[in-house]
Amino acid sequence: MSNLLYRLGRSAATRPWVAIGAWVVLALVVIASSVAFGRDLEESFEAPGLDSYQAAELLAEAQADEGGITAHVVLEAQDAAAQLAPVEAALEALPRVLRTTSNVSPDGAIALVRVQYPAIEHLDASDLDNLKDAVADLRDESSLTLETGGDLFFAFEEAPTGLGEVAGIVVAMIVLLIAFGSFVAMGLPIGMALFGLVIGVTSMKLVTYLIDIPMWAPQLAAMVGLGVGIDYALFLVTRHREHLALGMPVAEAAGRALATAGQAVIFAGGTVVVAILGLLVAGIPFVTGGGVAISAMVLVMVLASVTLLPALLGLAGHRINGRRRTPHRPSTGWYRWGAHVTRNATAYLVGGAVLMIALAAPVLALNLGFPDDGTKPESRTERRAYDLIADGFGPGVNGPLVIAVDISQGGSVVAPLAAAMAADPGITSVGDPTIDLTAGVATLVAQPTTSPQDEATQETVARLRSEVFPTVLDGTAATAHVGGQTATFADLGDRVQERMLRFVVAVLLLSFLLLTVLFRSVLVPLKAVVLNLLSVGAAYGVLVMVFQWGWAAGLIGVESTVPIVSFIPLFMFAILFGLSMDYEVFLLSRVREEYRRHGDNTRAVIAGIAGTGRTITAAALIMVAVFSGFVLGSDPVVKMMGVGLATAIFLDATVVRLVLVPATMKLLGDANWWLPGWLDRLLPELDSASVEKPVEVAVGLPPLAS
Secondary structure (H helix, E strand, C coil): CCCHHHHHHHHHHCHHHHHHHHHHHHHHHHHHCCCCCCCCEECCCCCCCCHHHHHHHHHHHHHHHHCCCCCEEECCCCCCHHHHHHHHHHHHHCCCEEEEEEEECCCCCCEEEEEECCCCHHHHHHHHHHHHHHHHHHHHHHHCCCEEEHHHHHCCCCCCCCHHHHHHHHHHEEEEEEHHEEEEEEEEEHHHHHHHHHHHCCCCCHHHCCCCEEECCCHHHHHHHHHHHCCCCCCHHHHHHHHHHCCCHHHHHHHHHHHHHHHHHHHHHHHHHHHHHHHHHHHHHHHHHHHHHHHHHHHHHHHHHHHHHHHHHHHHHHHHHHCCCCCCCHHHHHHHHEEEEEEHHHHHHHHHHHHHHHHHHHHHHEEEEEECCHHHHCCCCCHHHHHHHHHCCCHHHHHHEEEEEEECCCCCCHHHHHHHHHHCCCCCEEECCEEECCEEEEECCCEEEECCHHHHHHHHHHHHHHHHHHHCCCCCCCEEEEEEEHHHHHEEEEEEEEHHHHHHHHHHHHHHHHHHHHHCCHHHHHHHHHHHHHHHHHHHHHHHHHCCCCCCCCHHCCCCCCCCEECHHHHHHHHHHHHHHHHHHHHHHHHHHHHHHHHHHHHHHHHHHHHHHHHHHHHHHHHHHHHHHHHCCCCCHHHHHHHHHHHHHHHHHHHHHCCCCCHHHHHHHHHHHHHCHHHHHHCCCCCCCCCCCCCCCCCCCCCCCC
């Protein structure tokens, strides 16, 4: 692989316009194809096999209105009932609205209008815009206090974007400028990442021909792609500048950079893709689709790094290094730090491990669920509508349960089932049933006594399924299933907990195998897997502290405690485990190069820290800045992802990569590089040192202190 990458980098740098032209043509083809043939992205949170999914299928089969999605408009007035008629008339006139129903609170001050739409596949963002416009007109005409919310907002309301991405790019530019001291060196990683971003995001509508991609996936893929794209380019540009400083020709320096750091980039990117594709074992279609979208973005960035970037390096020539062509010397500050950690390896290992375990401990209190409109800022109309509904009708009205009963085999079970549900302590009321005799489906809507995100609501759903339904339906041919958004998210949480161990084991095994092939070692990959688990666990713990316990939540605009979104742990594990391997591969590739050169493990560890410490720190700062862009959003779900990703990357690049890794490698000594002979013969040979026209790269470290 090293020779192949060497030739690829040298060729691209020698004939840059060929590579650049090929990428421009590819971009034009992808953009044109996406516009002409691209398919719409999906907005679904269903998972086959779940009870709520079976309910949705029955409702769809019966074409029941309850199988669609709803919006609600809340009116507050002294005599709310008197104001209802024009509001309902305006809402019923909207395109694709099936019907409206209304209720007035016991004190007469609050009226709730539910707007029923068909299933989500028959709707688009224009339906939400139409609703907003109608409510705005009603406010202007009558000066009514009207607030809106519901499933329609959840499906099509787009969180403000752009600010986080721009902030991340600005911080990345500053960090790169400080790290390189050159505008040219700063501009190449940014330019390459943005170019790859355009291709990656545009291609999403084409990937849908292979698998359904959720609507929210491009934003998450863009954040991950931007971070890894800049990081990979940073690693390669750093190596290229080192070779130029040693006096190599531009094309030779690019080839050598690709043969060494390029191999690390490929394996780092491969580990990210493997980790994220591990989501396939979760058995949740929208999670799998999101994972495929992110993986596609990472693949684009890897390909751009090893083909487009060398071409840009060839065009930049010696301008990328400014006027300085003195031999490269690793940072003496990082050298001293590496020597200090290795001299006190036991103390740093114990201290770092205790810190990471302490941060991870709150994960034992992890509560999976889904934040509702009640967790949004009071500045949002959805939150104000939620509060008005809870005040006027009770908290459970914000998350009704939709029960689909299969009565196709006959039987008079609907009335007794409704009575049994109404008698449950977790249910405040059950609406009149809707019966479709042709489809053989009856629909009941029940209002819980507790709010959608309350654990008691999940207990009510479980009790209906395990106790109430069997009591009435045992001995009959009828079956009943609990659906609706509240039940769906509760089921997803259960599915995540059920599949999490399988997913984690699959990712760990695949990552271990990849690292074993790259480093030809057993203990180095094993150590990497364990330490990365600590990083992910600490990130989970911080999420619990901030969002469930409310520690410092106000600082990031979270106004109330919320459960952790059920699918976030899956995505976080896949993304973080993959990304943390970037730094692991980059650091250990340098350590292995040094160890193969002179065979001194301690010297190699210190040289690895000295040679990569500045780059890893810069890369981590960029990644943290990019992911912190999530925190700038108003949606708690977006904030969770931002806090978790930024925290884990920060801890991984500091405590893990610059403390625990050198400490453990010092204590393990030469055993780091032990590999059984039989396994050595089985693994493919990927020798980063055997590149054409080898040139010894002096590391330039001071002698080790005794």
